[in-house]
Amino acid sequence: SAVISQKPSRDICQRGTSLTIQCQVDSQVTMMFWYRQQPGQSLTLIATANQGSEATYESGFVIDKFPISRPNLTFSTLTVSNMSPEDSSIYLCSVDYRNYGYTFGSGTRLTVV
């Protein structure tokens, strides 16, 4: 499986601002997945990012709030826009290796104050 570098590892942001999270994979992959983990909760899929097409968002998540870029087969970004304290979560990118499970980035711990 690949190695995924995710940054920043953590950030404290003011409400109303935006944060862009980056994930770099050390090999080419077709799909990347972005998850949110709210405090004490499980993982919820935000969107699936394919190279060369718009991301596919899950119910409850919209592009204006969570724009995603996928400029090539090794890189993706997730932006959390116009942040509020409710956006305080861990954000994780991942790649699916089917029977070998997901490989995850190390996560971004976001606190909005």
Add this chain to the structure above:
Amino acid sequence: AQKITQTQPGMFVQEKEAVTLDCTYDTSDQSYGLFWYKQPSSGEMIFLIYQGSYDEQNATEGRYSLNFQKARKSANLVISASQLGDSAMYFCAMREDGGFKTIFGAGTRLFVKA
């Protein structure tokens, strides 16, 4: 619709003993995969073990084994000889083979006592 249920919010186990973490699932698909992940306090997610719906043998990976009972739709994780480093959150997950989305259960926090 897919669903994963983990009914144990927290579990305690004595070091060196075995522990079973429960997971039940619901799906209308015949072909699917079941996964377990570990999340230590550092927040990283670590893949532990995979079971395919057509696999006849229960999956094993070192001290981890998956007790798969298809008729009951359960996929319990068994950790043998618990170690202090096993203290973490454990998530059960499922992906239908025809799809790309993996869903996760609520998780079980395991505490290993010395």
